[in-house]
Amino acid sequence: MSKNYATVNPCVMCMPMGSVLAFRGIENTMPMFHGSQGCSTYIRLHLAHHFREPIDIASSALSERGAVYGGTANLKMGLKNVIKGYNPRIIGVATTCLAETIGEDVPGIISEFRQEEGMADDITIIPVSTPSYRGSHEEGYNETLKAIVQSLASPALPNEKLNLVIGAIVSPADIRYLKQMLDELNCNRILLPDFSDTFDAPLVENNPKMPAGGTPIDDVKDMANSSETLSLGICTQAASAGGYLENTFNIPHTRLPLPIGLEYTDMFAWKLEEITGQPLPGKYESERGRLLDTMVDVHKYVAKVRIAVFGDTDTVLGITKLVSEIGMDPVVIASGTHNPVFAEAVKNITPGSTILHGCDFTDIHREIKNHGVELMLGPFTGRQISMKENIPLIRVGLPNHDRVGAARQLVVGYEGAARLVDTITNTLLELEDKNKTVTELII
Numbered sequence: 001m002s003k004n005y006a007t008v009n010p011c012v013m014c015m016p017m018g019s020v021l022a023f024r025g026i027e028n029t030m031p032m033f034h035g036s037q038g039c040s041t042y043i044r045l046h047l048a049h050h051f052r053e054p055i056d057i058a059s060s061a062l063s064e065r066g067a068v069y070g071g072t073a074n075l076k077m078g079l080k081n082v083i084k085g086y087n088p089r090i091i092g093v094a095t096t097c098l099a100e101t102i103g104e105d106v107p108g109i110i111s112e113f114r115q116e117e118g119m120a121d122d123i124t125i126i127p128v129s130t131p132s133y134r135g136s137h138e139e140g141y142n143e144t145l146k147a148i149v150q151s152l153a154s155p156a157l158p159n160e161k162l163n164l165v166i167g168a169i170v171s172p173a174d175i176r177y178l179k180q181m182l183d184e185l186n187c188n189r190i191l192l193p194d195f196s197d198t199f200d201a202p203l204v205e206n207n208p209k210m211p212a213g214g215t216p217i218d219d220v221k222d223m224a225n226s227s228e229t230l231s232l233g234i235c236t237q238a239a240s241a242g243g244y245l246e247n248t249f250n251i252p253h254t255r256l257p258l259p260i261g262l263e264y265t266d267m268f269a270w271k272l273e274e275i276t277g278q279p280l281p282g283k284y285e286s287e288r289g290r291l292l293d294t295m296v297d298v299h300k301y302v303a304k305v306r307i308a309v310f311g312d313t314d315t316v317l318g319i320t321k322l323v324s325e326i327g328m329d330p331v332v333i334a335s336g337t338h339n340p341v342f343a344e345a346v347k348n349i350t351p352g353s354t355i356l357h358g359c360d361f362t363d364i365h366r367e368i369k370n371h372g373v374e375l376m377l378g379p380f381t382g383r384q385i386s387m388k389e390n391i392p393l394i395r396v397g398l399p400n401h402d403r404v405g406a407a408r409q410l411v412v413g414y415e416g417a418a419r420l421v422d423t424i425t426n427t428l429l430e431l432e433d434k435n436k437t438v439t440e441l442i443i
């Protein structure tokens with residue numbers, strides 16, 4: 001097999017992009033990049049296209065001078081401007097490649113800034129190291145969640161709550177669904193993060209500078225006092241908010257796969273029932289039954305269809321599980337994030353598949369051609385392959401620039417699985433229609 005020594009069309013996004021997703025999931029939090037201006041512009045553009053929302057990300061706007069002499073002055077000035085312009089309770093400072101390459105001591109600069117400004121504790125500044133040459137957006141997301149908890153969680157009296165950490169990037173609709181499940185069980189919980197409103201805000205007059213919503217800051221502080229942490233997402237192990245809470249405050253920590261597909265949603269539902277000691281409301285039993293019915297209905301259309309699934313590790317893992325459950329043939333499974341845990345987990349579901357991780361779209365394209373793939377499923381960044389090879393692409397995950405509705409795309413839970421199965425089947429049926437004559441279509 002030929003080896004690429006350069007990444008061509010990466011299948012990941014920048015590491016600080018993940019930090020923005022995590023920071024925007026906390027109330028009154030303003031994300032800021034320490035680095036050059038372009039990183040902020042580029043990531044704002046991606047997120048604004050994906051969520052169809054205005055996205056503000058401040059930048060310390062390092063120039064040549066900062067790159068040579070250090071960016072301390074820029075970062076301090078930027079922090080002052082953010083406080084003045086947005087009045088946030090938290091500023092999340094993520095580094096970009098340039099700041100890391102010149103070895104900026106961001107925690108040191110922040111502590112100097114606090115002393116110089118005589119800042120009270122009512123504003124928290126959270127630094128997180130996110131150079132894109134070290135990790136992907138998924139890793140940036142998880143490292144930021146850990147940094148948030150490290151900065152804020154503080155021990156007090158036990159609160160008998162469940163910490164639910166969403167350790168993989170999902171949509172605002174997915175978060176709303178998970179919240180609803182917890183609420184319908186009267187589960188006393190803290191959800192981290194919650195960008196269901198901040199990335200999918202209703203249209204109102206006089207939009208606030210920072211959108212309302214997010215996990216309350218007091219809730220994040222209280223995570224140190226919960227009785228249990230449940231993390232959704234099993235692939236990204238290196239940084240884990242739940243692992244930190246377990247190691248530091250002895251809070252038992254369980255990890256489950258993202259609840260995508262029948263079995264993984266069952267695992268989540270059963271765990272919630274075990275934690276709360278209550279059965280889920282009957283409507284979930286009905287949703288489950290409808291999903292099973294859908295699976296039976298579509299089996300004749302989807303069985304043995306060769307599919308390629310690519311994107312974020314935990315999402316790809318869940319979707320691989322789902323497409324296997326409906327009898328498809330997942331021949332190529334790929335993630336741009338280098339992650340042996342992901343590869344092993346996928347292998348356990350579908351040992352015969354070609355599994356790529358840390359790959360780019362050149363690798364994915366080659367394997368798609370080698371395996372005669374009939375359907376692709378992943379972010380819109382796979383569209384060049386889709387157009388070149390004339391294979392339909394179902395857009396799932398981030399980024400999605402060229403279709404609307406990414407914020408409302410539900411993938412988790414029984415309902416999300418049923419919707420995705422419908423989309424997969426209808427895409428295949430449409431493909432079949434293209435090869436029919438008008439008379440055949442009428443019949």
Ligand code: SF4
Nearest residue numbers: 014039042096097132
């Ligand atoms: S410098 Fe790094 S963080 Fe900025 S856009 Fe480039 S890869 Fe992304």
